Amino acid sequence: MRSRVAAVGSGVFFAIAPGTVxxxxxxxxxxxxxxxxxxxxxxxxxxxxxxxxxxLLHAFARFVHEGLGTPAPVAPTAHLVVGGLYRYVRNPMYLAVVTTILGQALLLGRPVLLAYAGLIAATTATFVHLYEEPTLRAQFGTEYDAYREAVPGWWPRRVRDH
Structure with missing residues (x-):
């Protein structure tokens, strides 16, 4: 049942947040x-x-299935999401949104979208630093600290054979 609620909440948040941005x-x-x-x-x-x-779709699915919650601050996950692409970079969702906007800029040949992508990148980096990281630290404690130490925030680490 929790997964179903998380899926509906994530779908609504997907339409509102990345759908708008x-x-x-x-x-x-x-x-x-x-x-x-x-x-x-x-x-x-x-x-x-x-x-x-x-x-972006992968990241939202991880929040539903692994985290049992949503990316929305009003309905956060019950578990820290560290699987899938989150093994390589802590912020794949934000990177995906900026990548999508940059892609639109190239696809449409519209420089205004390059400037907009820069604004979104700066805004999300500030949000992560001032709100998201302290909130995750408060919610997940040493589990988040260890994750933050092991996985880079913005530049994906290389995939290694295990």
């Missing part, structure tokens, strides 16, 4: 109208959009 706002800035962009940049942009969306 990586969907509604870029649309309002561009109307999805394309600018002048060479084909290779448009293809690279499409790849980034697809990759960003896939990582």
């Amino acid at each position: 990586a969907g509604v706002v870029p649309w309002s800035l561009t109307g999805w109208r394309t600018g002048a962009a060479p084909l290779p940049l448009r293809v690279a942009g499409a790849v980034l959009v697809i990759a960003g969306a896939a990582v």
Whole structure:
């Protein structure tokens, strides 16, 4: 039952947060109208959009199945999420959103989205530093400290054979 509630809550939060940040706002800035962009940049942009969306969906699924909660601060996880892509970087969700926006910038040939991606990156880094990390430390204690020590926040560590 908890997984079902977490899935519904995560779905709602997905539509509200990343749906707005990586969907509604870029649309309002561009109307999805394309600018002048060479084909290779448009293809690279499409790849980034697809990759960003896939990582975002993966991250939300981890919150539901592993964490038994949502990424929303009002309905946090019961367990620290450390599996999947979270083994390699602590913030794949934020990186996925920025990647998706950068992909849209290339795909549409719209520099305004490059500036917007920079703004989102700075905003999320500040949010993580000032709110999320202290909150996770308070909620999960030494488990979070060990995770934070082992896994980089923003630049994924290389996959190693075990």
